[in-house]
Amino acid sequence: MAISELPADLLADLLSGHRQVLAEHAATGRLPAREALDAYRAAGRRAARLGVPLRTLVDGALAAGEGLPEALPALRRAVSALMEGYERAQLAAIREEEQAWREFVDDLLQGRAERLAERAEHFGLRLAGSYVVAVARGMRDGDQDRIERDLIARFGSHNVLVAVRDGLLVCVAPATLPAAVGEFTHHVRARFPPGWRVAVGRPQRGPGGVVASYGEAAQALELADGLRLKADVVKAADLLVFPVLLRDRGAIEDLVTSVLSPLLEARGGHEPLLETLEAVFASHGNQTAAARRLGLSPRAVTYRLERIRRLTGFSPDDPTQRFTLETAVLGARLLGWPTSPGFGR
Structure with a gap:
């Protein structure tokens, strides 16, 4: 914006008294007083708020x-004070925008729906369609800024939202843009230290869908x-069955206790036997494949399964008993059996 493009008298109003300050310095040699410098700073702040370019x-x-070359020292101080006030106003505006962004993200992920769509448009986001939320655990300082910068550079700020919530790095992307979640995972894999994990919610529609997808992703991390x-x-x-199992905690606790408690009496402890069952279930009942998973011989796996059958009365070779055993093992892992306070030995 050139001087000629400013509204009439705006620049003159902002610099009111400036010529007089310079003239007084030229006449007396006295530099601008503190009050004059404060007025310049205030003028700089006002110019920034009004959108007047600093230049x-x-x-x-x-x-x-x-025409007042002898006023150069005063002019230098005046310009410095103007720039200081201008820059402070810009910094305050940036902080206000950052605060508004943090509040918007908190409201979005918690489902506080007050003017969410309107506020989203202010940040370049459109919430009318379906969105997918991915969360990553294991973030270090600085990871958020780098990943956010890379994702926005590729997909645009109107397509992806990257934020931190409850210690998790969160990525919100349109369901029609699955590459964004893939790219998010790629950057997490490249930057996070060992032990990281990414969980992805299901596509859900609208602002409420963002909340639902975020909740699913966060729960998937806990389940994993x-x-x-x-x-x-x-x-x-892929984990939808587990929230269903946990809805009746009492029934699951009773199943785990009834089926698996005898394993607590096994020599060597219950954990090797639980791990064997998990390996067998993961291998679809193939004991040779389970042995490879465990680093054991097939004979050792067969021996452990026989011990489980003798102790519990349930065998993974029987379809009905296999389902009961697998459900009990999953419940045990989900509820922290046998050390969870809900269980007794």
Whole structure:
């Protein structure tokens, strides 16, 4: 914006008294007093709020000093004070925008729906369609800024939202843009230290859908940890049965206690036997494949399964008993059996 493009008298109003300050300095040699410098800073802040370019403001201040070469020291201080006030106003505006962004993200992920769509548009996001939320655990300082910068550079700020919530790095992307979640996972894999994990919620529609997908992704992380899954990336859609199991905690606790408690009496402890069952279930009943998973001989796996059958009365070779055993093992992992306070030995 050139000086000629400013509204009439705006620049003159911002620099009111400036020519007089310069003239007084030229006549007396006295530099501007503190009150005058404070007025310049206030003018700089006001110019920033009004959207007057800093270059235009400085040009106007310099123009007022033409013909007064002896006023250069005062002019230098005046311009410095104008720029200081301007920069402070810009910094305050940035902080206000950052605060508004943090509040918007918190409201979005918690489902506080007040003017969410309107506020989203302010940040370049459109919430009318379906969105997918991915969360990553294991973030270090600085990871958020780098990943956010890379994703926005590729997909645009109107397509992806990257934020931190409850210690998790969160990525919100349109369901029609699955590459964004893939790219998010790629950057997490490249930057996070060992032990990271990404969980992906199901596509959901609208602002409320963002909340639902985020909740599913966060729960999928907890389930993956409880089940001791080895996968670095888990999908909520693949774990839908587990929230169903946990809805009746009392029934699951009773199943786990009834079926697995005899394993607590096994020599060597219950854990090797649980791990054997998990390996067999993961291998679809193939004991040779389970042995490879465990680093054991097939004979050792057969021996352990026989011990389980003798102790519990359940055998993974029987379809009905296999389902009961597998459900009990999953419940045990999810509920932290046998050390959880809900269980007794």
